[in-house]
Amino acid sequence: MSRVRLRSVTKHYGPSVLAVKDISFEVADAEFLAVLGPSGCGKTTTMRMIAGLEAADAGEIWLGERIVNALAPAERNVAMAFENYGLYPHWSVYQNIAYPLRLRSISAEEINTRVQKVAKLLEIDDILLLRPAAISGGAKQRVGLARALVRSPEVFLLDEPMSHVDPDFRSQMRVELKRIQRELGGTFIYVTHDQLEAMSMADRILIMRDGVIQQLGTPHEVFNNPVNEFVGGFVGEPPMNFLPTRIQRGNGGVQLSLPNGGSLALPARYGGVVESMAGAELRLGIRPHKIRIGPRESGEGGAPGSIYVIEPLGDYSIVTIKLGSATVKVEAAADFSGAYDQSVQIAFAPEDVLLFGADGALMMGTVAC
């Protein structure tokens, strides 16, 4: 196992498409790194460059103590699981998993032991003799994963390895995969567009957008201290609310204006930082579970609004509230009831608020992390 380093790596497709733009990061030995972003953000390209399936236009890719830019995939000793399986269609599941071992002149018994072991781990030991065409998409994905895990490479590269897995089985697989990684002590790079997968498995998350790194941090960091609006909106479900706001000097302190005549008084400790920004158009971010429906209490901010939609979800409800032309989603109790268009108040505490500038960058974050 080794650490992986990328230094100023850039990749173009054709003259006009910049897939990955000058990215640098390091994955520690035995770390589980999730690369998270929407489709087209460059996350898969990044992984394929590490595997050697794409050549970087510029920059260095290090595996352990080697620069591998010039090496063919076969010489890099990496294992990869593909989103669309990449299974050998004419061979059985067993033969698929065994293939990388057979290429390495390992004895037949050893191969058999290792294949059986990994198959049991991924619960595919009962389909070892079937061909890929005869098994479900989720099972194919597990076979692809097994073929990667059966090896002992420098780094495991996993490209959306659960996207076709039955949702029912996915939560179990997340737990299993995380456990396998800890047991193997392997370096994992895991590409996904699903923030839940990234949050629940990774030691650190690398968030990308349009070929540029947005943030690299632990799940707690990216959730609680997103560096910009994009990260704030991408991580967390239901997504973070964003409201237009403006800094005002009010009765005895600094205030944030809220839609529909609402306001939020900032505690004195923030005053100095933002006072200079008075009048600027900003965006206020607040998580749905940090908003309360009800009259505001002292020290809280809030605004009047009306109920737009109520969505009961069993454990809780999501209530969408219209504040003039803006809307916010609020996580309310499971038994929340109310009439459509009924007038309500929302309230939240200043320490749960994030402030973003016009360019989307974080200006003021929560203290707690």
Place this chain on the structure above:
Amino acid sequence: MASLQLTGVKKRYESVLALADVSFDLADGQFMALLGPSGAGKTTTLKSIAGVETPDGGEIRIGGRLVNDIPAEGRNTALVFENYALYPNMTVYGNMVFPLKAPARAEKFRAESATQRVFEVARTLGIASLLERRTWELSGGQRQRVALGRALVREPDVFLMDEPISHLDAKLRFEMRAELKRLQRDIGVTTLYATPDYAEAMALADVIVVLREGRVIQVGTPTAVFNRPIDTYVAHLLGEPHINLLEMEIQSRSGRLAAVGQGVEFAIHPSQAELLRQRVTKLITVGVRPSEVLVSPTEPDGGGDSGTVIAVEPRGATTVLVVRAGGQQVVAKVGGEQRLRPDSIVWIGVKPESLYFFERESGARVEVPHGEIDAAGASR
């Protein structure tokens, strides 16, 4: 707008029984969700109602009128397909005006009012600026809205939707879900919505019909189905993370009843004790939702069962823990501020009133005898 009734609808494709027996009533203006995994018969049900599949038996009534022998073009339904099925040879406008130019409606919407109607709906859906576009130039969310628009322009008697938002990204899905619900309520159109996602079904619908292998197994309001699932299957289907289903035994402990499993023991609420008393020493499946599992890093006053954390999934606002206690594995959903590490020791407990009891063999929930029958008819 009209009511919709299905009675004993059956459909077989060669060796596969798609619909074994589907019956339900959908009142005028109601929003009903068909909930079930793929293969449960949702799409076949929708297509049978629309008239593009012919059921082998049973009756379908729209607004009281038997439509079995009326071809699709005569039924005035609208169906939003899972893959949208936009006509690639037409513009967005062409797609949306298409149903209005059909022979059956040509009179009602003459050229001028058809155009107006399309503009009106396009404006409601925020796609008025896309009308001249070709369908392949649109993003997934835009296509979904065009499909919705094409369905809405005709003022259908019944509005059918087949997983219309399942291919959108997470953020858009949250937005569209709320918009759809509000839109349906504002228009008041009778709606049947197929989805495999329990959250969509609960969030949107007035009534949920749970389908399994071509059979209706439960009908009820979202909260009724969630809180009073008819069996372990429904209990498992609704809720994320899934409900914990633990194999236990009812035992009498110094006069009080308790559910006892390997390494865990839950007290039983007095209100349920009466019902369970005759099952003492019987094997039973106990259900407890992860959000109802109490986890504490120190031993609580009343005691409890200790276990080892084997997985920690931070999700931001919440954290999901997998705890191994005795021979059982229990999933718990706790606050996001919880910072437990794998291998730490915790104590778990449950409030007695949050337990569900199911027959071990059949999976049927042990019925609570009185006062809990839901208005929409939880029993079927």
Place this chain on the structure above:
Amino acid sequence: MLLAIWLAFALFPIYWTVATAFKTPIDIYQGPKYVPFIDFHPTVMSWERLFGPQNFSFFKDFANSLLFGSMSALLAVLLGAFAAYGLAQYRYKFGFYKNDDIAYLLVSQRFMPPIVAVLAIYITYQKLSLLDSRLGMILAYTAFDLPLAIFLLRNFFEQIPVELEQAAAIDGYGKVERLLRVVFPLAAPGLAAAYMICFVFSWNDFLFALILTFDNATTLPIMITNLNTQMQPMWWLLSAVGIVVMVPPVIVAVFLDRYMQRQVLRGGVR
């Protein structure tokens, strides 16, 4: 490199033919001459002869080839489209025969050496006075093209998502209108492609024309063999006719190739 050798091998004979069409008989019979303007002086002599007044049967044969190709392709595509649509859209069962078996049966005609059928057709045509008739040739070519059209179009109709026609039904359109407004517009590229391929097959045929025609209904390939059988083959003239015969299939191929590059059904579903 290997590829370049093959390309030279593939292209040289074609070049040779084109060059020959611009030579005089003397250039030809003095042994091989390769490069125009250096080796030999290009002339349009053969072309004058071909289009000139004292011409033999060139215009008649050309018109026949064109007529047979276009009409038989039209019929084959029309009738083939019905069968192909049916096979793609419905489920059939005649005894043990289901869709795939029916399609296979119809297409299996292509496996039969045409000489087997053509003798019987010769006798039958003789009886029906269809020998050397234009109608007879069109019918024979239609039969000859039909399996091909069915094979191509069935694939094509199967690629049209069934949901599109279902959507049109729900939108309020009857069967005929659904076909006209949704299915056929979407299938138009496939119909065009099948038409062109059928045209070329009819156009290129030699055996049917050789056996079933002798005067009125002869086609260009027959003209070539007639010129060829003379003691001193008029290579210069033959090359010119050959070029005329070669051009339509090549145009069709270039056109189809461009066509296949484009995604035909993009944006339809999802």
Place this chain on the structure above:
Amino acid sequence: MRPSKSTARPARNATKRLMLAPAFLFFAAFTIFPLIFTAYVSLSAWNIGGRHIFIGLANYRSILGDITYLLSLRNTVLFTLATTFIEYVLGFGIAYLVNGVARWQRPIRLAVLLPMLLTPIVVGFIWKMMLDPSFGPIDSVLRHLGLPRINWLSSAVPAFMGIVLADTWEWTPFMFLILFAGLRSLPTEPFESARVDGASPWRIFWDLTFPLMIPASAAAILLRSVESFKLFDIVYLITAGGPGVATSTVSLDAYFTGLRAGDLGSAAAMTIILLIIVIVVTMSFLQLVARFGQSKMRPLSSPKDLASSRANSRTQVHETR
């Protein structure tokens, strides 16, 4: 499970059948009827004027003793074997090379395909020119290289080779077309995973490319060999079967016997025998592919694998239905 595509109710069954009717009509009139009729003619003494009497298998007996026919038959079979083999190997190679070309692929592809698009009779003429012993370019090239001149069309073996050469020129593109399409439709991901798994290009070819190309190869070989059995046009034009009957084929022999010599009965018998051979060859080839495909596609199989493969294929059928 695949939902029925039928949007029809029972009343539309008539429409459904009507759609197939014209195709079946043509099939009956131009395939089934001629087939039966030819079989009947083959059992008769039937001359071109129309007089005929039933003579049983006499035609078959006489043609099977006829050296011209036997030679034609041998030529047809040899010719099919030779061209199919040569064209397959060349076609695969060219497809593989063109598939690896990044720039100018479209014009190269068209250039490779060109010979196949030409009207066969024109191809015949072109090669007659090419092979001409006095005025043809091939002859002149051989002369320049100081090699012995070959009198292509007037002695038996070179004439046969000349026909094979012309056919290879014309139809290798067809093999290329199908094999190239096959290569292009191969999924890319298995090849990428093989690269990551550490397989060399050589192993990738033999472990993946070749086995995955078996269906395309089988289709190409089958279609091409069936076409080869029909060979008529270019031979008619280049040698007319000559010198003597050295390059005669069954189709050619039947044509001359039936329409030039007027003995339709014998000609019919000749074609029926050809048809039987084509059917037998096609069937046994398909059988061979099925068996070869089984073993070649499972090079690692253990007995246990083989035992399960039958169950496996059944599941597969079920899935695709």
